[in-house]
Amino acid sequence: MRTKVIAGNWKMHKDVSGTIDLITGIKAGLGATTPNCTVIVCPPFTSLETASTLLKNSPIKLGAQNMNPESSGAFTGEISPSMLKSVGAEYVILGHSERRTLFGESDQFINQKIKKALEAGLLPIFCIGETLQERESGVTFDILKRQVTQGLSGISEQELAKIIIAYEPVWAIGTGKTASPEQAQEVHAYIRGLAASLYSTAAAEKLIIQYGGSVKPDNAKELLSQKDIDGALVGGACLAAESFLGIINAC
Numbered sequence: 001m002r003t004k005v006i007a008g009n010w011k012m013h014k015d016v017s018g019t020i021d022l023i024t025g026i027k028a029g030l031g032a033t034t035p036n037c038t039v040i041v042c043p044p045f046t047s048l049e050t051a052s053t054l055l056k057n058s059p060i061k062l063g064a065q066n067m068n069p070e071s072s073g074a075f076t077g078e079i080s081p082s083m084l085k086s087v088g089a090e091y092v093i094l095g096h097s098e099r100r101t102l103f104g105e106s107d108q109f110i111n112q113k114i115k116k117a118l119e120a121g122l123l124p125i126f127c128i129g130e131t132l133q134e135r136e137s138g139v140t141f142d143i144l145k146r147q148v149t150q151g152l153s154g155i156s157e158q159e160l161a162k163i164i165i166a167y168e169p170v171w172a173i174g175t176g177k178t179a180s181p182e183q184a185q186e187v188h189a190y191i192r193g194l195a196a197s198l199y200s201t202a203a204a205e206k207l208i209i210q211y212g213g214s215v216k217p218d219n220a221k222e223l224l225s226q227k228d229i230d231g232a233l234v235g236g237a238c239l240a241a242e243s244f245l246g247i248i249n250a251c
Contacts, residue, residue: 004037004224004251005164005208005231007063007125008238009093012044019047023054025241030248034059037231037251040091040125041238045079052088063091063125066099069109069116081120092117093233095127095151097170107150114151118159125164125233126151127212128191132171141190148194157199164208166233167191172213174235181222181229184211188228217246224250 014022023041030039042063043051052062068078084092094117095110110126117124128147130140144167152160167187172178179187188209196204211223212233223229231251237243 002206002208002230005040005210006035006037006234006244006248006251007040007091007093007164007166007210007231008042008234008244009065009096009212010041010043010239011065011098011235013239014043014047016047016050019043019050020054022239022241023051023060026060026244027054027058029241029245030059035248035251037248039248042091042093048084048087048089055088061091062089063093064089064122065093065096067092067094067113067117067122069112071116081116081122084122085120089122091123091125091164093125093127093166095147097127097129097168097173101131101170107147110151111153111155114155114163118155118162123162123164125166125210127166127168127233129168129170129173129213135169135171140187144187144191145194148191149198152198157203160195160199160203161206164210164231165191165195166210166212168212168233174214176214178214178216178219178223179211181226184213184223185226185228188226192228215247217243217250220247220250 040061040063042065064084094113099105114124130143134143192204208230210231210233211229215232215234216237
């Protein structure tokens with residue numbers, strides 16, 4: 001039985017004060033209960049240390065939104081894997097559609113990041129997904145096959161067990177549009193089958209595949225009830241404690 005994983009990608013939202021308020025609200029909402037899913041929050045770099053302090057002795061895990069594959073050097077404005085580890089991050093989001101489309105990150109560059117994250121002891125949340133044009137052109141599975149195959153190039157089966165794949169249809173991110181549970185399940189099943197062909201059926205059955213794309217409290221339960229959907233990578237709805245808790249409770 002795969003554990004559900006609910007991760008909140010704050011994107012470029014919340015300063016330190018906002019981080020304190022949001023994490024305090026999430027912790028208060030959970031109370032003394034331990035959720036029956038893994039909960040991860042991914043604030044901006046500037047709030048990671050504050051978040052790490054607030055999350056001590058809490059079941060909530062800390063993740064970062066990106067990293068550079070280099071260990072150190074003349075890379076102005078970049079953050080290395082060891083820097084993330086030093087402030088308590090356990091997870092890192094890699095290959096998000098915004099990194100691909102706005103910052104031109106290639107499958108090969110994302111592959112480098114995944115390898116370096118694993119070397120550093122970080123657990124990657126590896127994002128894949130098609131645009132609206134690609135979906136309407138009927139090439140969704142071709143796009144996903146390329147992203148998965150190239151993104152996981154050189155990754156062993158043992159390493160795959162440390163990776164979460166997040167399927168995020170680009171056309172459903174921040175648009176209010178959501179893939180229907182049936183559409184999402186179809187794609188998740190394809191991704192799991194692809195992993196089985198690249199590795200093994202056993203490895204694919206253990207692989208956690210999240211859905212990301214306008215997940216909200218009112219659609220989370222139906223999405224999470226699908227056979228191959230193992231959680232959610234949440235955007236806008238993770239920026240308020242009440243809505244993020246609603247998605248956690250849907251588990």
